[in-house]
Amino acid sequence: MIIAMKAGVPAEDIANVVAKIESFGLSTVQMPGDDRIVVGIASSIPADVRESVTELMISLPGVDNVAQVSRSYKLASREFHAQNTVVNVKGVQVGGPEVVVMAGPCAIESRDQLFLAAEAVKAAGARVLRGGAFKPRTSPYAFQGLGIDGLKLLKEVGDATGMATITEVMDQHDVRAVMEHSDILQVGARNMQNFPLLVAIGKTRHPVLLKRGPSAGIDEWLLSAEYILNEGNPNVILCERGVHPLDRTYVRNTLDLSAVPVVKELSHLPIVVDPSHATGHSRYISAMSRAAVASGADGLIIEVHANPKAALCDGLQSLRPESFAKIMAEVKSIASAVGRK
Ligand code: PEP
Ligand code: MN
Secondary structure (H helix, E strand, C coil), X not given: CEEEECCCCCHHHHHHHHHHHHCCCCCEEEEECCCCEEEEECCCCCHHHHHHHHHHHHHCCCEXXXXXXCCCCCCCECCCCCCCCXXXXXXXXXXXXXXXXEEECCECCXXXXXXXXXXXXXXXXXXXXXXXXXXXXXXXXXXXXXXXXXXXXXXXXXXXXXXXXXXECCCHHHHHHHHHHCCEEEEXXXXXXXXXXXXXXXXXXXXXXXXXXXXCXXXXXXXXXXXXXXXXXXXXXXXXXXXXXXXXXXXXXXXXXXXXXXXXXXXXXCEEECHHHHHCCHHHHHHHHHHHXXXXXXXXXXXXXXXXXXXXXXXXXXXXXXXXXXXXXXXXXXXXXXXXX
């Protein structure tokens, strides 16, 4: 349920609404709009009190209107929050007019490797440096990432280049350590429904990029976002990275680009696209990046490696710096054609 207050109401009217809701044992969330406050009831309202809560809310001073949120997710829904959410990552606005590009290696391998990639992607216009330290690998024998040492390198290179950073956190117990070293916490596709991890991230206020699970529907994905929002962290960025394909002969996953306009309709959260994991091949990144920006994505996350053949992870889909720079120029012209920066 959403209780929209009239513009410019005194604070005691809002406090009164909140107190009345809480007297039913329900929790509230407040969201400032353009010129007025919206109070939301985050918990689900038991059927036997729903009518009395609604009637009471309508009767309270300062209340403009009361509406029900029909979706299973509430805080992630556009019904709840009509305006686009903009997530501020160290001054970089994700979900605003700028198409924000995050780029860097799949995995952090060494200081030199990360510096080379960082300087190249920064020069080409990327705003956020990516690099995995905890890698979710299909095989236990594959390179698992440098762990804490990798996080330290990410922080060092991020600070030295002045770039914001993003890296994956796979375990709820690592959330603090990852937050201390990175500006965005990435929840990987395999962990989209790792609920203890989502709750732990929800208890922070750190920006988080929530990837869509390879077999997840859009409602399941938004319900995962809801776990984070429901703990009080509003800084959620969604990421479409391709879903399980019918055929792996040519691409690693199927990029579900229609998810972009669908999510824009259903939710106020920003959405970025990962054409690297979606296709699995560097030669398709250009087409899918352009298409993603044309479809309304708020950003891209792309894998770049100075020497893809030697990469310890995802070399096949990693772009060389020159190819990345070329794609950045192409994406820029698409962005301006669709009214973005
Ligand atoms: C990654 O970003 O390197 C990664 C493992 O992505 P995903 O979780 O989408 O597979
Ligand atoms: Mn990867």
